[in-house]
Amino acid sequence: MSTEIIIETANTTKIFNKEKPDEVIAVNDVSIKINRGDFVVFKGPSGSGKTTLLSMIGCMTRPTSGSIYVKGKDVSHLPERFMTMIRRNTFGFIFQQFHLIKGVSVCENVMLPLYPTDIKPSKLRKKAEEILHNLGMEGRKDFPVQRLSGGEQQRTTIARALINDPDIILADEPTAHLDTNLSEEFLSIMRGLQQEGKTILIATHDPLVYEKDYINLIIEMRDGRVKNIIGKQ
Amino acid sequence: MGIEKHRNILDYTLLSLLRRKFKNIGIILVFTFVIFIVGSILFLSYSFKREAYLILKGSPEIVVHRMMAGRHELTLLSYMKDIIEIPGVSKVEPRYWGYYYDSMTKANYTILSMGETVMKTSRLLKGRLPEINEKNSAAIGKGVARARFIDIGNVFSLQSADGSQMVFNIVGIFETDSELMTADLIVLSESDFKRLVKMPEGMATDLAIYVYNETEALTVARKIRERFPDSRPILRDEIIRTYDAVFGWRSGLVLTLFIGALAAFIILAWDKATGLSAEEKQEIGILKAIGWETSDILEMKFWEGLVISLTSFLPGIILAYLHVFFFGASLFAPALKGWSVIYPEYRLAPFINFYQVATLMAITVIPYIASTIIPSWKASITEPDIVMRG
Numbered sequence: 109m110s111t112e113i114i115i116e117t118a119n120t121t122k123i124f125n126k127e128k129p130d131e132v133i134a135v136n137d138v139s140i141k142i143n144r145g146d147f148v149v150f151k152g153p154s155g156s157g158k159t160t161l162l163s164m165i166g167c168m169t170r171p172t173s174g175s176i177y178v179k180g181k182d183v184s185h186l187p188e189r190f191m192t193m194i195r196r197n198t199f200g201f202i203f204q205q206f207h208l209i210k211g212v213s214v215c216e217n218v219m220l221p222l223y224p225t226d227i228k229p230s231k232l233r234k235k236a237e238e239i240l241h242n243l244g245m246e247g248r249k250d251f252p253v254q255r256l257s258g259g260e261q262q263r264t265t266i267a268r269a270l271i272n273d274p275d276i277i278l279a280d281e282p283t284a285h286l287d288t289n290l291s292e293e294f295l296s297i298m299r300g301l302q303q304e305g306k307t308i309l310i311a312t313h314d315p316l317v318y319e320k321d322y323i324n325l326i327i328e329m330r331d332g333r334v335k336n337i338i339g340k341q
Numbered sequence: 342m343g344i345e346k347h348r349n350i351l352d353y354t355l356l357s358l359l360r361r362k363f364k365n366i367g368i369i370l371v372f373t374f375v376i377f378i379v380g381s382i383l384f385l386s387y388s389f390k391r392e393a394y395l396i397l398k399g400s401p402e403i404v405v406h407r408m409m410a411g412r413h414e415l416t417l418l419s420y421m422k423d424i425i426e427i428p429g430v431s432k433v434e435p436r437y438w439g440y441y442y443d444s445m446t447k448a449n450y451t452i453l454s455m456g457e458t459v460m461k462t463s464r465l466l467k468g469r470l471p472e473i474n475e476k477n478s479a480a481i482g483k484g485v486a487r488a489r490f491i492d493i494g495n496v497f498s499l500q501s502a503d504g505s506q507m508v509f510n511i512v513g514i515f516e517t518d519s520e521l522m523t524a525d526l527i528v529l530s531e532s533d534f535k536r537l538v539k540m541p542e543g544m545a546t547d548l549a550i551y552v553y554n555e556t557e558a559l560t561v562a563r564k565i566r567e568r569f570p571d572s573r574p575i576l577r578d579e580i581i582r583t584y585d586a587v588f589g590w591r592s593g594l595v596l597t598l599f600i601g602a603l604a605a606f607i608i609l610a611w612d613k614a615t616g617l618s619a620e621e622k623q624e625i626g627i628l629k630a631i632g633w634e635t636s637d638i639l640e641m642k643f644w645e646g647l648v649i650s651l652t653s654f655l656p657g658i659i660l661a662y663l664h665v666f667f668f669g670a671s672l673f674a675p676a677l678k679g680w681s682v683i684y685p686e687y688r689l690a691p692f693i694n695f696y697q698v699a700t701l702m703a704i705t706v707i708p709y710i711a712s713t714i715i716p717s718w719k720a721s722i723t724e725p726d727i728v729m730r731g
Contacts, residue, residue: 163726168630170724189634196632207627210620211360216353220628223349224637232349268631 113180114276114307115142115165120174120184122160122332134160136332137174142309142325144275147302149318150311152329158311159280161329165309166199166278167191179275196221200269202279206261208253208268214260215240215249218267232271239267243297259290266297276307283314291316350637354644368609369653375606376657376705377664378599381672383697384665386592391692393584397577401434401549402558405565406573415544420569424550427564429557435545437534441499441527446488452527454534456549468493468513475530480513484524499527502539509533550574595673610712622720629725635718642717646710654706658698666691 122135135157142148150158163169164176167183170191176184183194208217218236227235240249243263248256253264262282269277277298283291291314299322302308310317318326328336358365405424407416421433437454455473471478481491491497493514498506515523529537550565552558562574596603617625625638664670 160726168724168726192629192632192634195630201630203630207623207630209357209624209627212356216356220353221631221633223353224346224633225349226343226345227349228345229349229352272632 112144113141114144114146114178115309116140116177117161117165117171118175118177120161120164120171120176122157122164122169123172126172133332135164135171138332138334139174140327140334140337142307144307145302145305146325147298147308147323148310148325148327149323150309150327150329151313151318152335153313155331156329157332158329160332162278162280162309162311166201167195196225196272198275200272200274200277202262202265202269202277202282204281204284206265206285208261208264210254211252213250214245214253214256214264214267217253217264218271221268221272236267236271239270240264243267258285259293262286262290262294263297266294270301274306276309277301279308279310281312281314282310283312283317288316295320347640350640351644354641354648357641358645358648365649368649371602371606371609372650372653372705372709373657373660375602376654376701377660378602379596379701379705380658380661380698381664381670382592382595383701384661384691384693385670385673386588387694387697388665388692389588390585393588394581397581397584400577400580402552402555402577403550403562403565404436404575404577405548405550405569406575407547407569407571408573409571414571415540416547416572418543418545420572421548423568424548424565427561427568429552429554429561430550431553432551434549434551436547436549437531437540438546439538441537443488443499448484448488448525450485450525450527452529452534452537454529454531456531467516468511470513470528471530471533473530474532476533477507477509478512478530479509479533480515480526480528481511482515482523482526485527486511486514499537501537507533507537610709617716617720621717625717625720626723626725629721635721638721639714639718642714643710646713647706649713650706650709654702658701662691662693 117138117140120135120138121133124132124134138157138161150161152158160169164171164184165178167178167186171184174184175182178194178198181194183191186194209220212220215233215236218240219232222232222235237246237249240246243266245260245263245267248260248264253261256264269279279298282294286294295317298308298310299320302322312318317323324339326336326338327334328338405416405420407414407420416435418435421435424430425433434456436456439452441450441452442448443450455471468480470480479497481497486492489497491511493511495511496508497511498508501507509527509529513528515526534540550561552561558576558578562576565572565574628638629635664672
């Protein structure tokens with residue numbers, strides 16, 4: 109496995125409503141390093157700061173203090189435009205609530221991240237169809253997403269996360285709405301992607317996920333701080 | 342950055358609009374209706390003004406009325422000799438005209454004797470005009486022909502001022518195109534007119550004054566007023582201004598009738614401007630989270646506003662055009678044309694004031710696009726991590 113550090117946080121802190129009566133320190137002085145190709149799980153109860161940390165790593169929000177490096181580049185102080193570019197080119201997101209656009213077909217949902225780019229629509233569609241085929245969703249590509257089952261919606265979000273061929277996949281509580289079979293199926297897809305060289309980061313408190321033996325880094329969080337780091341290499 | 346990106350965003354916008362079919366169709370229908378109403382009024386009143394202006398262009402520069410106790414009185418022909426001597430006056434002509442109430446059809450006709458003014462507007466006549474001294478002949482407007490069920494070759498009678506019936510052969514009918522001015526018109530020879538209304542000798546309804554140089558009309562009018570203090574010279578420009586004011590006022594009246602539709606549209610635009618639904622906000626968050634920039638979202642909303650407003654504006658303005666110029670503005674012409682038994686029925690010459698159309702576009706399309714973009718802008722500048730939290 110490569111030892112190239114793909115993500116690094118240095119004393120990263122995120123405070124919501126700073127200096128107000130309802131101030132919340134969501135992430136407190138977190139410093140971690142993640143290598144390319146790692147399968148990482150952020151483990152902890154709800155409110156432990158794992159989702160916020162994942163958001164900061166994914167360039168969705170900036171830290172209040174400290175820095176975040178993605179492929180060696182400090183992304184925590186970039187203007188919005190560049191953060192968006194990094195988000196679009198480097199990350200694929202899988203959300204807990206799926207967050208698919210209702211009323212639009214499976215294929216269109218998968219194509220969405222690359223609409224604001226110069227890729228030709230025919231090429232984009234072909235790419236989306238290929239990914240859906242690999243995930244066994246070719247028969248559902250023209251379905252409106254609201255008619256899909258939970259597992260199919262999950263696979264559609266995976267396809268959408270893969271359309272930009274990202275180096276890193278971020279998933280927030282991906283198994284929260286899935287039964288055991290579908291959760292296993294999801295994890296095996298993630299395992300396959302890791303074997304292709306992608307870095308996988310999952311925030312979860314589901315033992316089914318963090319007990320898998322192919323997970324090589326477990327970052328345990330509580331009250332915004334890193335409580336424990338377990339490396340399994 | 343190439344064109345593909347904008348094409349992709351436009352593609353998605355259209356797809357996105359189709360998702361909310363009923364809502365968007367509703368907006369388009371209301372928007373189209375508003376454009377149709379306002380466009381029709383603009384086209385109609387502008388065409389009326391243009392039509393009246395073109396017809397009045399051929400009329401004399403000054404018309405002199407005589408006044409008594411503030412009311413219009415017959416003018417003495419003896420004034421003519423003095424007026425023609427005023428420097429700048431090229432010609433003075435007596436005019437004989439008035440109104441005739443027909444109790445049978447309960448309509449008012451405009452009666453007019455042959456003269457220079459009639460000759461100038463005779464371009465649209467079917468048949469011919471009566472000769473200056475031809476007895477018992479008349480040319481009538483389409484409205485009169487319709488009201489009386491008569492045509493060329495028929496006869497009709499009018500009751501003269503002394504109670505006797507005068508019979509006239511119809512030798513001509515004014516055609517549809519000029520009906521704005523001629524629908525209720527009856528043109529007679531001068532002698533017949535005088536006999537019909539029992540006009541005393543040496544009198545005329547008013548005098549038409551032609552001048553060599555139009556810019557001198559005001560000076561000539563002043564001199565007429567000085568020589569004949571009981572006269573009231575009316576300049577052609579004043580009549581044109583009056584037409585403008587009358588049609589402007591009537592347009593406002595019709596617009597008031599449709600204030601409900603306008604209000605509905607404003608509420609609709611306001612509703613859009615003051616906030617997005619939770620679903621729309623979440624969608625913006627999702628798009629940002631998966632890699633759309635704020636500018637991409639604003640571009641999508643711009644296309645959305647443009648598509649909706651142009652899809653409404655173009656049919657609205659085309660329907661207004663058809664309504665006014667092909668169907669005679671049947672919806673609200675009665676209010677704009679006048680209040681009478683004899684409505685002119687005609688096809689207006691399609692005059693369009695592009696400045697007005699551009700203004701209408703500016704006051705409807707631009708605010709609508711703005712009302713689509715502004716709330717989305719507010720939503721799209723927030724950080725996308727909000728979608729991570731459900």
